Amino acid sequence: MSTAARASGLYIDGEWRDAAGRIEVLDKYSGEVLADVAEATPEDAKDAIAGANRASERPLEEGERARILLRVADLMEERADRLVDDYVGETGFLEADARGELRRAVGIYRLSAEEALRIAGEQVPLAATPGSENRLAFTTRVPVGVVVAISPFNAPLSTVAHKVGPAIAAGNAVVLKPAENTPLSAINVVRAFADAGLPPGLLQLVCAPGGVIGPALLDDDRVRFYTFTGSTAVGRVIAAGAGLARTHLELGSNSVSIVAADARLDDVVRLVATAGFRKAGQVCTSVQRILVEHTRFDELTAALADRVAGLKAGDPRAAGTDVGPLISEASSRRAATWVETAGRSARLRVGGERSGSVLTPALLAEPPEESEVLTQEIFAPVVSVVPVRDLDDAIARVNAGRYGLQAGVFTQDLDRAFHAARSLRVGGVMINDTSSYHADAMPYGGVKDSGHGVEGPRYAVHDMTDPRIVVLNLRRPQ
Template structure:
């Protein structure tokens, strides 16, 4: 079994406690990650607060660019690891690795940009012939908490900007998909990142995550995940900066003058890509009544072509959701909608962690999946009278 450590300021550490990661498709172990203790968390925080010589812009840019190159060279290795621990199909995980490569490339460019400003003081009658200049300084310590649904790209979006400005980070990835984050941490060290700029830790919520969020020595908590967890962080982080990127419930509005073939394609991609596990996914399809029947026919025909099953199969377009519990929650939302009048046109029943593309019509506007984010490949269709009705339902 793949066994990976936590990293504290560049040093691999273990505590004897492990987090086992199961492949959502077959329930076989994908690997395990070493959990740390509260004492080791304190060691990590202390290590990042010790004075260190700052890297130059050139050095930070070089490290980021090299990381992108190393990641590109290992695209298939990372894609298969993401698939193994998350259940996302290979076509999605390969795409994710490509996006992460771009993030490091862009961050390498940004590291070279001097974003200071110069202002003239002699712009008024009482002004002096002087100049004022500003400098932007990196934060002292960042706590980055990432979700399971993009275990590489979400981590890259947290780490790359911080490295670009020279801010140290303690990364706490999701316990459901920690393996990819550890491998990326190792890749950054390989690219030349000094240990004092990055730790990657794992452990129980009350022992590691909550104490890290509340610690007064942390300058910023950046979190991507559910609205419920985001609200908890906002309420407990204390007097520090927070950057909270939370869930969504995005509608796709299809009016009578739309290109229905294109609309059906956008709806399928929006609902089913990444197994519907994206905060930017389409959660509701609002269709003007005059074109509802034609759109539904086109959409349903296209949805049937989205092959679902083994995420490691090259032909699969929709893999599993993160685990069986998540799939059961999605099925429960479908059953609740059905019990209140919705019609299931496709899918609707999970098998383990596999939730197939699911299309529903005549969905009541008060159904659970109409009002709450259901994180999976569900496509509820709603009839709307006009744009005003669509906007009212959207909000």
């Protein structure tokens, strides 16, 4: 069955709906239409919230949540080839990226299944409170209710898993809005949940641009939790409109890896060649800046230039391709402009040539401090190398920036490593690795303009439940 024949962007109360409005899903390399997806209206969004609210009043038992999540993981493995085909087409990423992210998503659903069985409260000591000597108090954790999950284009399997998996594990109902240019992966996931036996209403799907249904999703007191991954600008809108609902916001970044004078440069080059350019640099933690102590600047820049020059950009389905297209020609055009502007003053430039949505991997040395490549999130296969006086100079530059997601620090000195870990104002510090390292079981999130809250099934399940205190007034038996 073709992608177009089985695609639908609207799943409400256990039924796939059609719609007058349509979203064309394009192959990001060829530009051909892959699918024609139903576009949700604001009224559809309200229907989805209403249905989720009704379903949330009948939360599943913990064991049933775990069973369904494990079955979803199994179904995704069984359907791997179809999921990978859709993923490569709608994202433009390599098949290796698709299969790697599919493995991650399967693992996230299995981790979420385990967390469904671990939800527990704690005993609260009251004996020291006068008049409470005979009371026994403990907490339970209960679902928050309706969760709205808004996912980005650059990780349409794993980020959806990080939002939907913990929400279902916690006993909530979910309204999922995927990025409108990569909805096919989300559709496949929702089908897996339906086939796994998830009761109607507990997972709703509304595909549409944020400008179309965003206000309807935000302006509803029945929603108790928003989990969003995307730009800082949109994150601010969600934070302002969420009211009393809790939010998890994973926003923009301009991730840095710091290279100390004693670092093993072979490791830096090898890791940056992947972490700076995988998924065409369209990863929140992609290495965008390298701050290297000035005594190693020339050596590192030359070695990176040789490595980057050997990366091949083009058709993601072709053998030997290292970097596929960006999500759109507009994104490629913007990134190329930033590279061109910075490159007028940079001492060294590799790549940066554009053909349609493809941008060849670029390396810039010493771009101007005020340039976009150093101050904004480029979300493209572009890495800039900047010399610094010492480790403290590098730390000060990172802390002065607006973003704070993750940072990498390369050094063989344990004292310097711990100094950096304690001083950097970011959500995560990776020692002898790049900013891009991410294990799905760990808490993952940022500070400053990179947002707040963390992903990771254990931590997300906790955030997506409320503590309920239970107090027993006990008497001595007669």
